[in-house]
Amino acid sequence: MKAVIVGANSYIARNLLYILKRRKPECEVKLYDYTETHIDGESNYTKINILDRESVSKIDMDCDAVFMFVGKTGSAEGFDNYGTFVNVNEMGLVNLIDEYRRQKSGAKIIYPSTRLVYKGGDKPLRENAPKEFKTVYAINKFACEQYLEQYSQIYGVKYCVFRICIPYGTLIPGASSYGTIGFMLNRASEGKNITLYGDGSARRTFTHIEDVCGNLIDGAFSDKCVNDVFNIGGEDMSLKEVAKLIASEYGVKVENVPYPNIAEMIESGDTVFNAGKLANAGIRSRFKIEEWIKEENVVMDVRQSAINQKISRGGVICPPDLVKVLHIAPAPKAA
Numbered sequence: 001m002k003a004v005i006v007g008a009n010s011y012i013a014r015n016l017l018y019i020l021k022r023r024k025p026e027c028e029v030k031l032y033d034y035t036e037t038h039i040d041g042e043s044n045y046t047k048i049n050i051l052d053r054e055s056v057s058k059i060d061m062d063c064d065a066v067f068m069f070v071g072k073t074g075s076a077e078g079f080d081n082y083g084t085f086v087n088v089n090e091m092g093l094v095n096l097i098d099e100y101r102r103q104k105s106g107a108k109i110i111y112p113s114t115r116l117v118y119k120g121g122d123k124p125l126r127e128n129a130p131k132e133f134k135t136v137y138a139i140n141k142f143a144c145e146q147y148l149e150q151y152s153q154i155y156g157v158k159y160c161v162f163r164i165c166i167p168y169g170t171l172i173p174g175a176s177s178y179g180t181i182g183f184m185l186n187r188a189s190e191g192k193n194i195t196l197y198g199d200g201s202a203r204r205t206f207t208h209i210e211d212v213c214g215n216l217i218d219g220a221f222s223d224k225c226v227n228d229v230f231n232i233g234g235e236d237m238s239l240k241e242v243a244k245l246i247a248s249e250y251g252v253k254v255e256n257v258p259y260p261n262i263a264e265m266i267e268s269g270d271t272v273f274n275a276g277k278l279a280n281a282g283i284r285s286r287f288k289i290e291e292w293i294k295e296e297n298v299v300m301d302v303r304q305s306a307i308n309q310k311i312s313r314g315g316v317i318c319p320p321d322l323v324k325v326l327h328i329a330p331a332p333k334a335a
Ligand SMILES: NC(=O)c1ccc[n+]([C@@H]2O[C@H](COP(=O)([O-])OP(=O)(O)OC[C@H]3O[C@@H](n4cnc5c(N)ncnc54)[C@H](O)[C@@H]3O)[C@@H](O)[C@H]2O)c1
Pocket: 007, 008, 009, 010, 011, 012, 013, 033, 034, 035, 048, 049, 050, 051, 068, 069, 070, 071, 072, 073, 088, 112, 113, 114, 115, 164, 165, 166, 167, 177, 179, 334, 335
């Protein structure tokens, strides 16, 4: 079994590699990203620039799965930096697909998409629910889904798209998504009130990173997930409910603040996933956000006493001090 991870320094990739090594130790993995060396010091690493077509030819696609995590994520920022967003997200993926064709690869490209392709609605969204694109990033991600489908139909490229709503948690110290939950934890752990735009009633599907990565790995190696799109499941909660859980654990309050102008215009409304399609393929999420928040707060208490102890979570064996790592995030970005 062979896998390639492109964008191997990313938050999701670093966590995925950690889980892949434990769940599939027989899997041979090659890593690619933009820096000279891999951020966690992995040795099977090659520097590439996804925008340089010649550099992309260094990626060895003689493998079973290519996880594509190179991306530029953001909401309002995409309007100012549209060149980077369009290039890194769209040109980057098409460069990868073109190299796949050149190498006549038979691998399955695993592509992480986003909740932001959906038009918000009050019912859980199935994969074919109406779409709406309020940001450059949102249309980039949907364009990438469509590139994969086009190249699949015309050139037989194998792929699978997994839409992720709000991921949280990390198994790797320092690897954080700088997203919704990271923002809340950052404020609360500094003793500041958690601020929410509007009344915070918007609902999301929250998915622990171990579930995100576990679903991506299971989907990558499943015959039931080929040339298709799947929502990754999790827990349906409002932003206010999650903020209150975090606030009470850290002894701070939740404050509602008016939306800044652009943030209100690009707010999606409720985006809760129906993950029944992936469940039908036997792939599900299991973690609970409330349990995770409590674990986060006790990390300092348990670290010393539990340092030599191993805990098992769903087949992944992790030292407790790696499982329970705080997110400290400088700024929120869109998921
Ligand atoms: N984090 C989330 O909340 C979330 C949610 C849904 C989907 N996604 C998608 O998952 C993917 C990974 O997200 P993440 O948050 O882990 O990413 P990240 O922002 O942590 O990392 C992006 C990676 O892309 C690499 N990169 C950027 N430009 C490059 C270039 N020119 N050549 C080579 N590498 C380059 C960076 O070095 C970095 O390692 C992205 O496509 C993102 O859109 C993320």
